[in-house]
Amino acid sequence: MGRRERQFSWGVMVIMLAVGACIMFFESSLQLHSSPEKRDIHNRELELLMDTLHSRVDRFPGDTLEVDETKPSWRPWRGDPQGSVCLNYKNRFGRGLTPVLLVSIPCSGSTWLRYLLEGATGFFTGSLYNDTLLYDAGFLGEKDGMHGGRTLVQRTHGTSFYLTDMHDLQDRYEHVDPDLPTILLLRDPARAIISYWKMFNLEGSNKHVEEIPESRFEGEDFRSFVAEMTLLWEELATDRLLWCRGPLHVIHYGDLVQDPMRELRQVLRFLRVPEDEGRLACVASHMRGSFKRNSSTHFDPFIMDEKLRFTNAVGRVNRLLRLLDYPLLSQDAGFSS
Known part of the structure; x- marks a missing residue:
């Protein structure tokens, strides 16, 4: 075989x-x-x-969680007033770090979680996507690939990033390694789809934070986008819940927004990374990061059929979460059918 x-x-x-x-x-x-x-x-x-x-990351022999001081660094809080202790912290690459996946559909908060993790640990995080905008903003692990052993976690959106008909079971299975420890970041699909549609329709250096006219949420192109992304959201969540053979930590974006420090500490424990109280204090005082969009929480562009699809998809994923003893995802009340 x-x-x-x-x-x-x-x-x-x-x-x-x-x-x-x-x-x-x-x-x-x-x-x-x-x-x-x-x-x-x-x-x-x-x-x-x-x-x-429900176990934690089992770090490979030789992974001592030490930064490589010979490689490039970045000061995440270099805009602090002169004399602030946060000004002196640097993020760096590691050596021989154990691979850990950060899995989500786009615009579910993975960039913000990466910012929090980098600030809290001092290690860069990696990605499959080589986003120049993120790299220029200080995510120097963005161009480091998935397998270099120099980044703390590696972000992937599975097949959802490509917005194509990649629904083949074997393709999805092979696209995300089920043996690797995984952080699964879930966001209410309605909110994630709104944010992703904005980024999908923007270009340039501000596509992560700019807004688009509400009129762009009308028409068949948006209706098709919603249908495809709802399917991909459920596929990605159920694939990880059903296929992971290593430690799996589930975090909900809504919980991260509600109490970011509590959720961050839980992720650090899952990663078996010691909690640096000095860094965590600086994270707590610089919570926002560079790529959080100022969006209205009341905008609702969805038709009733789409809201029903969201409810059914969230319900199916929650059934798996409940069976596997993970916290349930709360759907935005404004988008329930």
Whole structure:
């Protein structure tokens, strides 16, 4: 059996385990007809899966979480008044860092989370996308690729970034390595789609923060965009929940906005990175970062059919989150059907 077949078999096994969990939790009548031995096997498999998913990053031998002071650096708070302790902190590359994926659909808050992580740890974060705008703004790990071992986490949007008909199960499985420790960042799909549509329709140095006329949210091009992105949002979330074979940390953008320091500390614990109270104090006093869009939370461009799609997609993802004992995603009340 080749590598692709083995990987896919693992993915199928994890899916079967999740389905088994559904049966154990919600179809008790079926269990009455199974033997105690079979129930014991299912319980042990489920416990193994849960223990793995809810564990923390197991850092590779030699990964001592030390920065490389010979490589380029960036002062994240260099605009502070002269004499501020935050002015002296630098972000740098590491050496031999254990790979950890940061997975989300675009415009779910991954750039802001990267800013918080870089400020809190002093390590650059990486990306699959080589965004020159982010690099010029101080995310020097942006051009470092996914496998160099010099960045703390590596961002990917899976197949959702390409907005093509990449719904093939095997393509999606191979695009994001299921063996790597993963941070899954989830945002209410309606809000993420609004932000992504803005960036999708903008060019230039301010595409991450500028607004577009509300009239651009009308027409068939936006309706098609919503339908495609809703599907991709659910695919990315369910793929990671069903296929991850390593530690998985789920964080909701709404929780990050509500209490960023609490969520940041939880991510640091998942990564097994010591908490530097001096850096964390500077993060707390420089919370915004460079790429947070000033958007109205009341704008609603969606038709009823789209709101129903959001509700159903969030409901299905929440069912998996509940089965795997992760916090549930709250849908924006203004977008519920």
